Amino acid sequence: MIEARDLTKRYGSKTAVDDLTFSVQPGVVTGFLGPNGAGKSTTMRMAIGLDRPTKGTITVNGRAYREFSAPLCEVGVLLEAKAVHTGRSAFKHLLAVAQTQGIPRRRVDEVLGLVGLSEVAGKRVGGFSLGMGQRLGIASAMLGDPGVLILDEPVNGLDPEGIRWIRTLLQTLAREGRTIFVSSHLMSEMALTATHLIVVGRGKLIANTSVEDFIRSASGDLVHVRSPQASRLAEVLDRENAKTTLTGLDMLAVNGLTAQRIGDLAFAAGIPLHELTPRQVSLEDAFMDITRDAVEYNHGQPPQQQPHVPAAAAGGAGDAVGAGATTARGQR
């Protein structure tokens, strides 16, 4: 289990991680999601003691990383940037790392086999492809057979086969009872790999929820309705506490009611319908919406003061996603 409490990191006047509090449970893959520059890597670096928090703590299994007498056997780490000397062979690299805490030589061969690098174990890392480098990083993380894995963007640079391999590996490792904390800026990838999600933007916690809830709340129950009497229909639906947005002369985006219920209400009010379509918001859209205000560089737009979604509450985050989705649709 990984626990962050009031975790804050400032570099001069810039706040990279802003008062994060969350916990990562064992047994499932937890995705750490956010746009580039959201503070994911900094958080992970603080978890393994490379960076010192300005405020707050982050612990693994209740202890600060520095307190472990054999840290590699507790926490396995893959950092985003390659953390390997390019002049050394894969085997010697892993051996040198293993030797610091008496991990046996045969374990080095074992992890090389696990990631499929046995054949190139004697080759210098400098000649490795991005994908091979990532595999070596995974091997290094698995060296101590740790119960907690912290992986920063592990699918970066992998081909589709490699991505599927990592996905299966992480899920298998989680099923073994390990804590798996994986960062990514790709929502779609996380939807396939992770069970739980911690979403950050500009260093702040945006959502802490299960992937299922995240998807459900992201899609909401947005229904696209076409009717010659759209504004009258909107009044009817508003009385039922639905959120309606007029998206065209005869078009409505309705949030908060099922398509079935909208159809029934329209029939009861005698309003003809020309179209009634439940809309699935794509995960990428949902992610863009939820993190839009949190993206560090807004492509020329001045950063806006974003109204913050109450963190840690799946329901609360869901409402915000729904609202955002409605707006997004309205602009089309």
Added chain:
Amino acid sequence: MTTTPLGAGAAGQAVGSPVPVPARRPAAFHQTAKVTMGRVLRSEWTKLTSLRSTMWTLLAAFVVTIGFGCLIPAITVSEWHNADAQERATDFTEPVMTSLVGGYFSQIAIGVLGVLLITGEYSTGMIRTSLGAVPHRLPVLFGKAAVFGVASFVLSFISILIAFFCGQAILHQIGLGVSIGDPHVIRVLLGGAFFVTSIGLLGLVLGSLIRSTGGSIAALLGLIFVVPIITGLLPGSWGDIHKFVPDGAGEALVTVVRDSDDVMTPFGGLVVLLLWLVVGLGFAAYSLVRRDA
């Protein structure tokens, strides 16, 4: 988490997966795994010997020391035959130093290697792996310094010894050669090896403090070549500063017969060099622990 006990809370967290999470069996080596200084030393030894560039640099230092240790005596011998009696009396007075000049080249090689040992880790990101494995950090620095220090001292001493024997054998043709048993000779040979090692360790210190390869090498070359030129030009008693810079202290170690107060006693030189190393490593240690990696 060596045992991964899973409470109900963890199982409840597994949204959408009704399969209960099994308890994981930790690997057998977990029982003996622990970071120790001895193990970090082994790891640093593996790191030192597994880089091709490092091995080439060490080999180059070794070969150059011996090569010049033979070349300069050979030149000396041929010049001797052309010299008149007066020149022979004044210009051929340093038979030991004649076979040790290769040390000046090897101090560059070893010094730059000291820099690269640590800046190479920063530039490739390896330092994050190293410090992640040894979160207390200091064993990494001290382990590196110890392994590199011992390796470069042993290599330097062997090469200096070979250079000495070859050089003196050549000088024997004209009756100038000295023997290893002569006064001060063993001290000078050991002192030369220690001086080269010290430059290597100062490189390691500068690399730890500056972290960039280019900057560290520039600083090191400045310290061992430019600073002595400046201190050598200082007037009057200011010139004494020269005795306290690494180059001046090294000079004290390798001076066979001390005939003026411009150099310190060999023991004084040793103390000065050791002070440089202790203070330097102290700064490097402080910086390593305090700064983010």
